[in-house]
Amino acid sequence: MEVRFREVDPFNCWLWLRFQDVPSQGERKYLDGILDSWYVIGRLGGFNAENLQVHEESDELSYMTYDNSQANSAMPALMHNIGQIEYNDIWARFWIDFGTSDSICIDVLINVLSKLDSDLLRLEEIIIGGINEDWVVDKHPDSLF
Numbered sequence: 285m286e287v288r289f290r291e292v293d294p295f296n297c298w299l300w301l302r303f304q305d306v307p308s309q310g311e312r313k314y315l316d317g318i319l320d321s322w323y324v325i326g327r328l329g330g331f332n333a334e335n336l337q338v339h340e341e342s343d344e345l346s347y348m349t350y351d352n353s354q355a356n357s358a359m360p361a362l363m364h365n366i367g368q369i370e371y372n373d374i375w376a377r378f379w380i381d382f383g384t385s386d387s388i389c390i391d392v393l394i395n396v397l398s399k400l401d402s403d404l405l406r407l408e409e410i411i412i413g414g415i416n417e418d419w420v421v422d423k424h425p426d427s428l429f
Contacts, residue, residue: 285401287394290414294382295364297413298421301376301397304406311405316369318400319378322393326363326382331389334358361385372419374408 307315325331335358341348364383369376382389390412401407415421 285398285407286409287412288409289412292413297380297382298377298415299380299393299413300409300411300416301407302409302411303374303376304408306374307371307376307405312369312371314404315376315400318396319366319369322389322396323363323366323380325392326385326389329360329362329385331363331385331392332358332361333386333388334361336388359384363389375416375419377416377419 301315335355337350337354338345338348362383363385364381366381367379369378394410397407397410
């Protein structure tokens with residue numbers, strides 16, 4: 285699975301997925317569930333790189349002291365909106381307003397899609413940002429900017 289980045293506008297971004305074969309209805313539902321879950325985590329502030337205390341502790345988690353004041357003082361990092369995934373033959377796309385969420389959200393999505401590719405649904409390519417010349421993109425109705 286190849287991952288490519290084009291011009292990324294975090295408040296108005298299209299993500300493109302190219303599959304090896306046309307995904308079945310079951311595979312589409314599975315992918316929809318993944319994207320819904322990813323968005324809910326982002327909408328609730330889960331992708332906040334300013335508060336990664338457990339990650340930064342590294343491998344010694346036993347009896348770690350979690351600092352709630354640090355967690356509460358972190359700037360909010362919230363995804364704003366996501367559009368419905370659209371399918372066109374071996375392509376799929378969806379629009380996202382990353383809002384103030386940190387770019388760790390993209391890493392998490394790539395990790396999940398990579399596992400999906402190896403276990404269930406063959407993905408040839410993920411393109412983050414930009415447009416595909418053969419699939420016209422109008423201004424998304426939920427875009428704030």
